[in-house]
Amino acid sequence: MYKSVLLFASCLVLTLHVQAQSIHGVVKDSEGEAVPGATVMIVGTGLGSAANFEGVYRIDSAPSGRQKLKISAIGFEEQFVELLVKAGQSHQVHIDLEASSTSLEEITIVGKSEATQVREQAYAVSVVEAKALKNSSADVNQILNRVSGINIRQNGGMGSNFNLSLNGLSGNRVRTFINGVPMDYFGSSLSLNNFPANLISTIEIYKGAVPIHLSSDALGGAINIVTDTRAMSYLDASFSYGSFNTQTGALNGQWHDKKTGLTFRVKSFYNHSDNDYPIDINILNTETGNLDEETTEVKRFHDAYSSQMVWAEVGVMNKSYADELMVGVVLSGNYKELQQNPYATGTSAYPVGEAETQSDIKIFNLSYRKKDLFVKDLNVRGYAVYLDANEEYVDTSSNQYDWFGDYRPDVHVTTGELGRKTHFYLNRTNFLANANAEYAISSNHNLSVNYSINRMELQGRDDFQPQNNTQFSNPNIVNKQVTGLGYTHTMLADRLSTTLFAKNYDYLIQSNIASYDGEETEFFETKENRLGYGLASTFFVNDNFQVKASFEKAFRFPESYEMYGDGLNVIPNPSLEPESSNNYNVGIRFNSISQRQNQYMFELNAFVRDSENYIRFEPKLNRSTYVNDKSVLARGIDLALRYAIRDQFSIGFGGTYLDLRNSDKASGLYGDRLPNEPYIYSNLILSYSISNLLGLEDQLTITNINRYVHDFYLKWESLASQDKSVIQSRLTNDLQLTYSLKNGRYNVSFLVSNMFDAKVYDNFNQQNPGRAFNLKLRYFISKN
Known part of the structure; x- marks a missing residue:
């Protein structure tokens, strides 16, 4: 349909x-x-x-x-x-x-564009403008992986688990947002690895200190995806097809009436992949019980993924009482086959052939923004979101599969393929709201205030596991409230700008912990209050050269599933402590401003993340858990360079060095790099464009994307075996050709990923897809 x-x-x-x-x-x-x-x-x-x-x-x-x-x-x-x-x-x-x-x-x-204004903030922030990427087949993850300071590792193909690291801090420490709304509560059908570029205007990446309007307990930075919301009518439609039966489609449109301000907006996408790419396996010899020394190439056979979303909104724009007032509904769904335990290290001897997960989500949203509300220079914006998500996890098969898709029946009579048999239903409701106001007291003084609330309830049942029935029979509740206050002062003809801010965090979690047999339960309640604070300052030496510095004392509270498990593979650890971090950033930015000459861009950012009670995930198959590391210190530097000759040729480089170590002197692992964390990674992007190639208002663009990740330890450095506990370095090369007609109205793009078919191993030493091909067609039309 x-x-x-x-x-x-x-x-x-x-x-x-x-x-x-x-x-x-x-x-x-x-x-x-x-x-x-x-x-x-x-x-x-x-x-x-x-x-x-x-x-x-x-x-x-x-x-x-x-x-x-x-x-x-x-x-x-x-x-x-x-x-x-x-x-x-x-x-x-x-x-x-x-x-x-x-x-x-x-x-x-x-006169400056919105993206330039964000880049010139005092915060350490990078901005990706998606207009040049809308014709590509890339999702948000692939786009972000080209930004210096960011490294994203995936367990496999489309829809697989992934871990995002930003300047040394990863996972839930880095919060993601869609138009300022926290994205991590939207579920797996709305995540960075399936959100298409067509729906995006810009991506803001805050490294370290986070402005108060992105109100959440972000410890190490934030990523805000900004969608197209301009007052105009347009239609943007695309479809792509690629290797491993990968199909993606997006339909994004808006109708706006200038006279009445009435606006209808629809954003939608569909993703599917069989993920049946070849991998190298040491086959288990059933006679000897040993793995073959030589690898055999097999295809993944139970790893398909599908997701879809429709987001419809109606409201008004550009009226005296509202620059934008919209109400909307989001319907999304997600289906994922499991090829092996998501927390397995390397490749399992016995693959999974029947276990699967799926979810459906309904979201209702209200958004409002207005400049000069009631009085000049009073700008307000806010949102309210209600989410109802149903998730299902099925592992009831007693069959034992091999890597050729064959199976022996009824081998696991009392257990499933991954552990204890389970058919787990989980209902999650969220209420999120945010209100933000900014007032320019004078041309040099600005005051801002922000309040947000996020209340989540989890409740579920399991047809097979009494433990889940007991633990989730009553709602598990997480309630977070953040109040922020900020003050900005500018001087020296706006060349020097400094922002001081404070954030007050209130945290409440209530949960039940059930015994293994599900017959006993213990009620836990945790209340916490923390005060965070920071400053960000920037100085323009001249129009081209900018210096930045920022500091934030930040906090992050454990999520419910981190403390009390997920009822599946993660076991509880109710003794988890909130983590805190002192985040320091110093950077410089140079950008030549003459469009009629060659352009140069240079950004250098040095950072320190001094963290206490660092929450780290320890993978142990169906007994995985979260633990606190007493003290972790991250120091590093990221560099971004770009050179362009008009609109024809550009070359860009981004590189990061990260020194992330256990800094607890009482620990036997003192001085070790943290496990499963890359510390050197970089990218090199070359692009060449030819305009009026056939005299049809056309443009051909050839882009070459190179990505390098240095080898790193899978386990603690002092405990690791050099032969088995190192994830080997990787170098991949992508080539993309994009041809546009009629100033971007008609577009076709062809992408070759991992062009030289390199063997790539990533998160938890999982093998990623090799060479792949993708063809994308896109049509765009707009009317002012």
């Missing part, structure tokens, strides 16, 4: 009539970023167009003869361009606007 709707929508929009005699192009600023809303008018005719959120404008039915274009945008110098319009022809005119600096009562207004 989803594919039929997608195909129908694509065919419908392809029938739109295109005027041959037109003027079109892209409006950019001096840094090469799009200028949405820029107005391009033909002087003396009344004909014109406003640039969409990718900077693209188009004027149809342009009169013949010599014409003059007037280009204007708030914060930019007005510009005029003359051209000769010939009958029956289409004319491409790209425009570069220069930022204006206008002094009005000692207030300086400089």
